[in-house]
Amino acid sequence: MADGQTETPPPGRRERKKRELRNHISGVATRLFLERGFEGVTVAEIAETADVSTMTVFNHFPRKENLFLDRGPEITELLTAAVRDREQDEPPLAALRRMSLRLIDERHPLSGLVDGMGRFLQVVLDSPALSSRWREMNEEATTALAETLALAAGRPPYDPETRYTAATVQTIRDTLFREAARRTSAGETAEAVHGDLRALADRLFDALERGVGAG
Amino acid sequence: MADGQTETPPPGRRERKKRELRNHISGVATRLFLERGFEGVTVAEIAETADVSTMTVFNHFPRKENLFLDRGPEITELLTAAVRDREQDEPPLAALRRMSLRLIDERHPLSGLVDGMGRFLQVVLDSPALSSRWREMNEEATTALAETLALAAGRPPYDPETRYTAATVQTIRDTLFREAARRTSAGETAEAVHGDLRALADRLFDALERGVGAG
DNA sequence: ACAAAACTTTTAGTGACTACAACTTTTGAG
DNA sequence: CTCAAAAGTTGTAGTCACTAAAAGTTTTGT
Numbered sequence: 001m002a003d004g005q006t007e008t009p010p011p012g013r014r015e016r017k018k019r020e021l022r023n024h025i026s027g028v029a030t031r032l033f034l035e036r037g038f039e040g041v042t043v044a045e046i047a048e049t050a051d052v053s054t055m056t057v058f059n060h061f062p063r064k065e066n067l068f069l070d071r072g073p074e075i076t077e078l079l080t081a082a083v084r085d086r087e088q089d090e091p092p093l094a095a096l097r098r099m100s101l102r103l104i105d106e107r108h109p110l111s112g113l114v115d116g117m118g119r120f121l122q123v124v125l126d127s128p129a130l131s132s133r134w135r136e137m138n139e140e141a142t143t144a145l146a147e148t149l150a151l152a153a154g155r156p157p158y159d160p161e162t163r164y165t166a167a168t169v170q171t172i173r174d175t176l177f178r179e180a181a182r183r184t185s186a187g188e189t190a191e192a193v194h195g196d197l198r199a200l201a202d203r204l205f206d207a208l209e210r211g212v213g214a215g
Numbered sequence: 216m217a218d219g220q221t222e223t224p225p226p227g228r229r230e231r232k233k234r235e236l237r238n239h240i241s242g243v244a245t246r247l248f249l250e251r252g253f254e255g256v257t258v259a260e261i262a263e264t265a266d267v268s269t270m271t272v273f274n275h276f277p278r279k280e281n282l283f284l285d286r287g288p289e290i291t292e293l294l295t296a297a298v299r300d301r302e303q304d305e306p307p308l309a310a311l312r313r314m315s316l317r318l319i320d321e322r323h324p325l326s327g328l329v330d331g332m333g334r335f336l337q338v339v340l341d342s343p344a345l346s347s348r349w350r351e352m353n354e355e356a357t358t359a360l361a362e363t364l365a366l367a368a369g370r371p372p373y374d375p376e377t378r379y380t381a382a383t384v385q386t387i388r389d390t391l392f393r394e395a396a397r398r399t400s401a402g403e404t405a406e407a408v409h410g411d412l413r414a415l416a417d418r419l420f421d422a423l424e425r426g427v428g429a430g
Numbered sequence: 431a432c433a434a435a436a437c438t439t440t441t442a443g444t445g446a447c448t449a450c451a452a453c454t455t456t457t458g459a460g
Numbered sequence: 461c462t463c464a465a466a467a468g469t470t471g472t473a474g475t476c477a478c479t480a481a482a483a484g485t486t487t488t489g490t
Binding site: 013014017042043044054055058062063064 | 444445446447448455456457
């Protein structure tokens with residue numbers, strides 16, 4: 001299955017080392033941020049600790065915030081894929097609800113149901129720059145979802161009511177994440193929160209669907 | 216009615232001059248931003264043009280973004296006052312809807328129904344920093360509204376479902392503003408957009424109320 | 431008139447981020 | 461294997477938002 005060479009460079013060593021270095025830098029940065037907060041660590045210090053130059057950090061992460069928050073594209077992908085890849089006869093909002101419940105059941109990090117997520121969220125909320133980047137990621141996801149929903153419903157791409165629906169789905173996701181992170185950080189275990197979170201998700205999606213139909 | 220002295224300093228000259236200087240600086244800055252975009256103007260240049268020192272600019276506006284976006288508190292105040300000062304028997308969401316329609320009917324700047332709002336929004340959307348501040352203002356308003364709604368409904372101050380309602384009200388407000396600014400900047404007059412915007416507001420509030428009840 | 435309070439200014443940083451040139455490593459072709 | 465191009469890293473020298481602190485100026489109340 002695996003070819004076991006160690007000396008010959010199989011096309012892709014550059015890329016692999018690049019990924020590894022990126023992970024290394026982001027790992028070092030994340031650890032420092034969790035320990036001392038976002039503003040308490042300078043990029044120069046991260047570079048020093050990771051044993052690279054400051055410029056290298058910026059080569060891999062154009063903004064300091066990206067060192068801590070780099071799952072933005074993943075959120076966007078989850079939301080749009082849920083709508084795009086659903087069965088023909090399933091309404092978009094039903095697919096989005098299913099996907100949200102699946103994240104919760106799988107204790108996916110983006111559901112917030114992971115130990116340590118409380119500290120993570122606290123670091124974000126304590127930092128204006130990270131909070132800002134958090135909202136920016138949410139908006140990117142909202143815009144992408146609005147486009148996908150418009151496409152699925154055969155509406156014009158900038159329809160305000162479609163955007164309303166997309167923004168509200170994002171509100172639900174954000175509400176669920178914060179609730180999960182808040183309660184797990186308050187000492188409750190992920191297991192204890194799981195049931196309540198699921199019920200909350202259902203209630204919020206119910207409210208949205210009563211408002212706009214099946215979407 | 217007015218005491219007409221010009222030489223004697225009636226307690227408040229300092230405050231008046233301060234307000235005037237603040238307005239002067241923000242006016243100069245706004246003009247420059249509209250002409251050349253947010254990133255195209257440095258704070259030093261604004262200070263120079265306004266004939267003050269750079270530090271004075273920062274004394275009046277702690278962030279550069281505040282020079283262009285300083286109506287955040289006003290939004291918060293409008294939303295919370297609508298709920299706080301409503302008649303006892305009026306549901307909170309009905310009061311918020313009335314307030315939104317009133318802004319539209321009065322062509323209030325925060326409704327977006329003002330000539331030149333298109334260019335304003337374009338400058339905001341063209342600048343990452345201003346877009347970020349815009350979202351931050353929205354979040355402040357959302358948090359304040361959530362607290363007020365929770366109080367009005369006798370719920371705990373951090374109730375996730377109340378926050379969902381507040382966030383959705385904000386989504387409606389933001390959607391309406393963008394739609395108004397987009398269409399007036401596309402050449403339509405505020406009068407032509409007014410009727411459509413009112414109807415859109417009603418539809419969005421209908422959707423929200425169907426979902427969560429009268430709030 | 432005078433002292434305290436409130437502003438403004440100057441000075442001297444810090445820290446994120448950029449442009450650019452020099453240097454090193456990896457890759458692919460001959 | 462060799463070598464040149466491509467990709468990546470590094471150091472240098474900025475720019476710009478923003479801060480801290482001290483000194484100078486104007487306004488205010490007595």
